Amino acid sequence: MEQGTSLSFSANAARAQADADLQSALDKLQRDTRTGRPAIIARLPEFEALRDRAVAIKDHTLENLDHYLEKFEANVIDAGGHTHWCEDAAAARETVLEICRAADAKIVGKGKSMVSEEIALNDFLIANGLEVVETDLGEYILQLREETPSHIVMPAIHLKKEQIAETFRDHHTMLAPDRPLNEPREMTKEARVRLREKFLAADVGITGANMLIAETGSVVVVTNEGNGDLTQTLPRIHIVIATIEKVVPRIDDALSILRILARSATGQEITSYTTFATGPRRTGDPDGPEEFHLVLLDNGRTKLLDGAFRDVLRCIRCGACQSACPVYGAVGGHAYGGVYGGPIGAVLTPALDGIENAWTLPEASSFCGSCEDVCPMRIPLPGLMRLWREIAHAGKLNKARARRGLAIWAFAARRPWLYRTGARIAIRVLHTLARRRGHIRSMPLAGGWTAARDLPAPEGGRFIDQWHRKHGA
């Protein structure tokens, strides 16, 4: 599917709205979200208290980020691992490639990682001669289809199972063409067989990190498929790429956050696999990588840390805001044009790609507040979107017509005498246009509204005028 840029959000959205398969997949996501999350949270009375605790943990960590990062690094090195600090995407890509080359690697197995999407790692490694295989089922499907994830934790949520079966038949041509592929179980089994070969053959395993634990130098990875474990334990080299805000002080803190992560992400109490990895294989260990590398990436985080957007660094990438967002539910994640769709994308993408390349995204919200409501880390997403709108407005990035309309309205609204006159005229005009119908079916300057809705006509006369006529002063 053609993805489009963030600036072409309107056109992307129109394409998404015309895609019947996507719409039925999104409807299903929304139905499941409406029942799944509330049910699982109702069974955990201390959920709100856990949210508060998680927020406090992250706020404290961000306040002392340098301290905890240094501590984390020291413990990684103590455990026999290597750290690599990278300021931007290019540096991180080069670093990963160097590690692969030094190990004379040919095949790279990859766990699911949004940061690797952020730095477009796969394309880079492939262009440099490596074979890269995504091992998360959803990501594997997307790799075959040459698509990007449309949701943080359910990357292939935009696809129906029939589309996935078709993809497997197209790519797994070594298998009998008439094999049954109607059930998710059959597809999973087929993918598992294909992926097993790669797990065993991979020289390097690359994973992301759900959290980094400062007091132990451990990396936490959660999955439901166990692919994360195989990716990090079987190959000779394990590379973790993580952005710097992933660190938490202690194991206890990580456990607190884990309790809200899966519940928010998928409506599970906990994921099937939760893996804590600390350093490479030690003497006497039956398995584990020979080398353990941590690529610690900034990619704009330090800048966010210093400014008004700091709260977004609390994000634990659960995707709850995406699943709950009615705009995301109408257009899907690809319409946002960036790595992250939905409310979190509307806040993060302008930071990563520049507001001039993404001012359309913070505008793509009705400010209904569902995202902030479900965000386990209580990130004020609508407030941060509004902040981006302020920056876009000040930089005159948004549409001139919208700015002009607002300016005219505001000019009048600041001058009550002018507003009153204008309002009286507007009411009369609308009233006349509606005639006896009570609504207007089509109106210049309000074509966006009247394309899909009638415009209710005013009853006639301002309330305030009528009130004061009746009640004197």
Added chain:
Amino acid sequence: MTDAPFVGLFATCLVDLYRPTVGFATARLLEAAGCRIEVPRSQICCGQPAYNAGDRENAAAIARQTVAAFEKYDYVVAPSGSCAGMLRHHYPELLAADANYSARANAVAEKSWELIAFLTDVVRWTDFDARWPGTVTYHDACSGLRELGVKDQPRNLLARIDGLELRELEAPDVCCGFGGTFCMKYPEVSAAMVDKKAADIVATGAATLLSGDLGCLMNIAGRLSRRGETVEARHVAEILAGMTDVPAIGGTRR
């Protein structure tokens, strides 16, 4: 009567322009609940169109007008969770850096209420007796629900109306797609959202849709009407005040 709460009625710009009936219904309800009310002439709008467009300067100028118009009252009451939420939660932040207005904005914020929450939670209005035979469904407008916690209050009052049957939506708390200027910036996305809402409403079989915010109601009524549905849309205050003689929102004059 000196103990009667002195309430400044903030009509909101949409009610002022589009549906004076909601203003009169609000006044009737407040008076029935024992309040003394005034409707300050100098009120215009809460400033949300500017605030949500990122135009802080104009939003703050409009907010200062509203603060000045309403600070003398014991309470400010609006028949809208969206506008009441703006006064209550956003004015303090918007005017925080304004030495002349910061404290005044905080004071206004503390006494600003959405109409239905005010009736049930502040003046604890119990002395009412209404009858309205018919089936209704209720849309939870986003700001009232999430910024002000208005959820049970309208349902509790509606439950006391003789003859009224409330049929809940499958997704009463999902946004209708209005979102102020959002519906003008991304009309097709907004249309998809309001169409889902309309389908949910029609599926209840209720004859009337009620809600507490005129923006949502105009959006939903407009979509219902375009779909050719017969469901009527009204502000919940109209039903509570027994002012249902006027045509429904966007409806035909009888």
